[in-house]
Amino acid sequence: xxxxIVRRLILVVVLMWIVSMVTxxxxxxxxxxxGTNPAVLFAGKAPTPDTVKNVEIKLGLNKPLVxxxxxxxxxxxxxxxxDNGRDKTNCPAPCLGYSFVNDQxxxxxxxxxxxxxxxxxxxxxxLWLVSxxxxxxVSALRRRSFFDRASMGIALAGVSLPIYFTGLVxxxxxxxxxxxxxNVHYVGITQNPISWARNMLLPWIALAFLYAALYARLTRxxxxxxxxxxxxxxxxxxxxxxxxxxxxxxxxxxLTPIVTIFGLDLGQLLGGAILTEYTFGFxxxxxxxxxxxxxxxxxVIMGVTLFAAFFIxxxxxxxxxxxAFVDPRVRYS
Amino acid sequence: MTEAEPRGAHSGGELxxxxxxxxxxxxxxxxxxxxxxxxxxxxxxxxxxxxxxxIVGESGSGKSVTSLGILxxxxxxxxxxxxxxxxxxxxxxxxxxxxxxxLRGNKMSMxxxxxxxxxxxxxxxxxxxQEAYRVHNHVTKHxxxxxxxxxxxxxxxxxxxxxxxxxxxxxxxGMRQRAMIAMxxxxxxxxxxxxxxxxxxDVTVQAQILDLMKDLQQEYNSAIIVITHDLGxxxxxxxxxxVMYAGRAMEYGTVGEVFYQPEHPYTWGLLGSVTRxxxxxxxxxxxxxxxxPSLINVPPGCPFHRRCRYAALNGGKEREVVPPLEETxxxxxVACHLPIEERxxxxxxxxATHI
Numbered sequence: 001x002x003x004x005i006v007r008r009l010i011l012v013v014v015l016m017w018i019v020s021m022v023t024x025x026x027x028x029x030x031x032x033x034x035g036t037n038p039a040v041l042f043a044g045k046a047p048t049p050d051t052v053k054n055v056e057i058k059l060g061l062n063k064p065l066v067x068x069x070x071x072x073x074x075x076x077x078x079x080x081x082x083d084n085g086r087d088k089t090n091c092p093a094p095c096l097g098y099s100f101v102n103d104q105x106x107x108x109x110x111x112x113x114x115x116x117x118x119x120x121x122x123x124x125x126x127l128w129l130v131s132x133x134x135x136x137x138v139s140a141l142r143r144r145s146f147f148d149r150a151s152m153g154i155a156l157a158g159v160s161l162p163i164y165f166t167g168l169v170x171x172x173x174x175x176x177x178x179x180x181x182x183n184v185h186y187v188g189i190t191q192n193p194i195s196w197a198r199n200m201l202l203p204w205i206a207l208a209f210l211y212a213a214l215y216a217r218l219t220r221x222x223x224x225x226x227x228x229x230x231x232x233x234x235x236x237x238x239x240x241x242x243x244x245x246x247x248x249x250x251x252x253x254x255l256t257p258i259v260t261i262f263g264l265d266l267g268q269l270l271g272g273a274i275l276t277e278y279t280f281g282f283x284x285x286x287x288x289x290x291x292x293x294x295x296x297x298x299x300v301i302m303g304v305t306l307f308a309a310f311f312i313x314x315x316x317x318x319x320x321x322x323x324a325f326v327d328p329r330v331r332y333s
Numbered sequence: 334m335t336e337a338e339p340r341g342a343h344s345g346g347e348l349x350x351x352x353x354x355x356x357x358x359x360x361x362x363x364x365x366x367x368x369x370x371x372x373x374x375x376x377x378x379x380x381x382x383x384x385x386x387x388i389v390g391e392s393g394s395g396k397s398v399t400s401l402g403i404l405x406x407x408x409x410x411x412x413x414x415x416x417x418x419x420x421x422x423x424x425x426x427x428x429x430x431x432x433x434x435x436l437r438g439n440k441m442s443m444x445x446x447x448x449x450x451x452x453x454x455x456x457x458x459x460x461x462x463q464e465a466y467r468v469h470n471h472v473t474k475h476x477x478x479x480x481x482x483x484x485x486x487x488x489x490x491x492x493x494x495x496x497x498x499x500x501x502x503x504x505x506x507g508m509r510q511r512a513m514i515a516m517x518x519x520x521x522x523x524x525x526x527x528x529x530x531x532x533x534x535d536v537t538v539q540a541q542i543l544d545l546m547k548d549l550q551q552e553y554n555s556a557i558i559v560i561t562h563d564l565g566x567x568x569x570x571x572x573x574x575x576v577m578y579a580g581r582a583m584e585y586g587t588v589g590e591v592f593y594q595p596e597h598p599y600t601w602g603l604l605g606s607v608t609r610x611x612x613x614x615x616x617x618x619x620x621x622x623x624x625x626p627s628l629i630n631v632p633p634g635c636p637f638h639r640r641c642r643y644a645a646l647n648g649g650k651e652r653e654v655v656p657p658l659e660e661t662x663x664x665x666x667v668a669c670h671l672p673i674e675e676r677x678x679x680x681x682x683x684x685a686t687h688i
Contacts, residue, residue, distance in 0.1 A: 230445060230447065231454070233401075234452065234453070234516075237442065237517075238437070238516070239436070239437035239438035239439055239468055240438075244468075252455055253454070326455065327454070328500040329502050
């Protein structure tokens, strides 16, 4: 088992290394190869020649490519100084680059927006996992019943409706018409946990609705398939109660694919839930990246890309390890 | 139910004292969108303790449905079951599902074919055996574990105290079937149903598994039903044989009677379908023409008449009347319209030389 985890960890490192190369390639190599000065791109929208010159020297674009890449990677682990001879810009580790648009290290910008994204993703994911799986299980066990048809109908709506529709409907009803919940704005969990939860509730529900629908359908399909397996017949032949057959034998097998997608979905959301953040006016990673694109703030875009890639790779690792716990066949192969 | 009731399906009629397992006029039907599937349609047989009954027939003849029906594994929502099943005097068809469940895995248990898919891939062999034991016995985890190791040893798993913690995928095919048998034996069942227990195994392992089942039967004096389409298995283990076709018994008797004095053309066909390496190549295999009928549209009259070479000898009766299962000699029952003398003559003159 430990050997398995170590193997996976090595793979993660290799994968992140490849991701960093690709990212570096896209942002540094391609412009240079096509004759564009990356400094112009990195300097933001409509830079002055002075800024361009400044950026060029600070990024070390006059140095060989290998050195540029080494500096870039080195910055992540040890921090970096952008030096043009006149002034020094300090970017402590982990340095994902420096935004020349607002004179800020990319990392500190992301860190300040991360709590919003994490709050959103964690709460919503618990909500959709619990509701989606339980609805799916009940639907599968009462196949073709009223509950099954109704919940699968709602699930279809959930998958089809965009979040800026459900989100706004929820806001209109709960915050304005009935005034049960506050006009949503982000409150830090450390400041006031109760206010945090009350403000997060609608975004969680809106985001979870979208995913719960998908999870309900997947769980239902998985349960229906598992209930037809030979080992379920064996479990019944042992004289187990139907409750135990379902909880210990069917659910265990039906949930494995759910574990996989859950990890990936969560990883992806931690890289930013753009539509949800915009719908509820939250400034999270998603908002940051869209903002950066609008300003053509390449260092931030690059940082967010690496950051999001890290979450997805990390989520994959967690999924793989969980999978090995759940399915013994994975462990020994 | 308009067809002739196959009375006398067990020697001595319905007034005879009940056997240990006594199945009478069992019918298991499944309503589907395409129509009513008559998977088992008026089947009767009985098995005593210490005896083995084989149920043979082609795929889709209702063998497996019969066994799952005895165990009560069909629910009333999607199936219709009628008739009577007496296990040690207790009627099961109309019993409460919880009563049947308490017997299942305990007094009666089952060995399934394809042990890989029949064992849960995520739980250890030991856990799965212990679960079967603990559900019917109030014992500690430790006692259950000791019991599971003992059972694995009993079915011939080497180093059972270590292998008990293995997962099914770490066992070979033969070992999985042994583990499956260990699981079904966990509560000392008095009735053991084995559904094609050796189909998924290679030939050398088949013989070991059959020997094991015979040993265990002698030890526990349990009644065994073996479901198979392998006539070699029947010859090896069975005392009595039911030949099933389209959910009904075509012939029922001792192994000697059914193998050496078969009187039903379908039985002849089955016996002729066994590869005989001691014959000329063109005579080695004589398959039955055609396929088993759909259980939704069972042909009227004798269900076998469309594939029967001798159907025309009955003057049209075969297409209208279901032949009752009747005694030809005491204890040997055949459901065929051909007059007894005629079918014995055909067997003597045309069949016996070929099978």
